[in-house]
Amino acid sequence: MRxxxxxxxxxxAKRWGTRWVAVLAVVAIVTTGCLFALHRAVMHSVFLxxxxxxxxxxxxxxxxELKLHSSSGRDLDLLRVKVDDPHRAVVDVVTVRGxxxxxxxxxxxxxxxxxxxxxxxxxxxxKVALHTSLDVSDAVGDGTPDFLRLHxxxxxxxxxxxxxLLAEAQYFRSHNSPTExxxxxxxxxxxxxxxxxxxxxxxxxxxxxxAAPSADDVRQYQYPYTPLGAGLFRVRDGSFTPDDLSxxxxxxxxxxxxxxxxxxxxxxxxxxxxxxxxxxxxxQAGQSLPFHAMIFLGSSQIEPSREPLVIYHTGPxxxxxxxxxRPTLAQLLNFPDPRWxxxxxxxxxxxxxxxxxxxxxx
Numbered sequence: 001m002r003x004x005x006x007x008x009x010x011x012x013a014k015r016w017g018t019r020w021v022a023v024l025a026v027v028a029i030v031t032t033g034c035l036f037a038l039h040r041a042v043m044h045s046v047f048l049x050x051x052x053x054x055x056x057x058x059x060x061x062x063x064x065e066l067k068l069h070s071s072s073g074r075d076l077d078l079l080r081v082k083v084d085d086p087h088r089a090v091v092d093v094v095t096v097r098g099x100x101x102x103x104x105x106x107x108x109x110x111x112x113x114x115x116x117x118x119x120x121x122x123x124x125x126x127k128v129a130l131h132t133s134l135d136v137s138d139a140v141g142d143g144t145p146d147f148l149r150l151h152x153x154x155x156x157x158x159x160x161x162x163x164x165l166l167a168e169a170q171y172f173r174s175h176n177s178p179t180e181x182x183x184x185x186x187x188x189x190x191x192x193x194x195x196x197x198x199x200x201x202x203x204x205x206x207x208x209x210x211a212a213p214s215a216d217d218v219r220q221y222q223y224p225y226t227p228l229g230a231g232l233f234r235v236r237d238g239s240f241t242p243d244d245l246s247x248x249x250x251x252x253x254x255x256x257x258x259x260x261x262x263x264x265x266x267x268x269x270x271x272x273x274x275x276x277x278x279x280x281x282x283x284q285a286g287q288s289l290p291f292h293a294m295i296f297l298g299s300s301q302i303e304p305s306r307e308p309l310v311i312y313h314t315g316p317x318x319x320x321x322x323x324x325x326r327p328t329l330a331q332l333l334n335f336p337d338p339r340w341x342x343x344x345x346x347x348x349x350x351x352x353x354x355x356x357x358x359x360x361x362x
Contacts, residue, residue, distance in 0.1 A: 044122060044124040045072040045074045045124070046070075046072075046123065047068050047069075047120075047126045049126075050068070054129070057107060058107050058108060058111040058227075059107060060107065061107070061151040062106070064130075068103070068118070069099060074099060076098070079101055081117070089114035089130050089132065090105070090106045109135075116129075135147050136242045138240035143236075143237070144240065145227075147227065148221075149360075150358060150360070156360055158219075159195050159196070167188075167295050168297055169302070170190075178190060184312050185255050185256040187313040187324065192355070193232060194223075195218070214301070234258075236248070237261075256292060264355055267353060268352055271342045275296070278296045307330070309326055309328055310327055311325070
């Protein structure tokens, strides 16, 4: 064989060898890209949490924002946010924009640690801790802690509607009312307490309301989930202090005088200033139980009449246990015994009062 003469297929093989290398390189690049895309689709992304205040006052009002981003650029459109204890923190709004989200959080009134759980398809579940600290402020100095005051006008309106509905319902329940309602103060305590509960189906079945309510629940807190537990009513003079949480300054029971002096504030002696849910207090000298309370209902929530109404429990009368009365305001203003007329000229009429928790600009 002659040397130095190239093989006739050598150039051909070289050209095709180079092409195959290029083809294989392209295939490798495409495969790598596909594998990367597949890995990205299958792997769990991570929630990247921006810094937010780790502590809020447990006043039922303070709020903060929790900002999230996806670690992989994956959309957060199916994000779910859940708080393990809704009495310590509440999710108000969740706003998602592509791979980021803003969660508006509001403190509850129970202090402690709230765990916020974040979940979404393709993301590793994650928990974020929010600590709420006891709020012992009493901005007014009337003995009612600020965490009990309803800061939101919508909550104050909800309380008024529930309070008046529950009181009026006892008029229709007649002798089937709860046995605890045996005088005027007991009617106030019952309607006040139940207005602050969570009104679920089990509760509705237990109280047997004669009409469906048209109000949402109070959102700031639900009885008895507050730092005071079941103790709703101030029974001792003085501004609120941390010791009041456990020293007997609050109780489940309060008589009419105590409700008047320590749990309500003066609005005026003009009945025209009364709003639904306000209270009319009387003091009649010479009686064994001189203090008496009535509730101004406004229009009925149960009957179609628009005439303003008042409701009260008479308390025991002789050997009778007494009963719930619901006169119109006009009837009360013209009551045969002038001692019970809510007019400025009546020395026995103490005036129109409003619950301390309803202090607000509305």
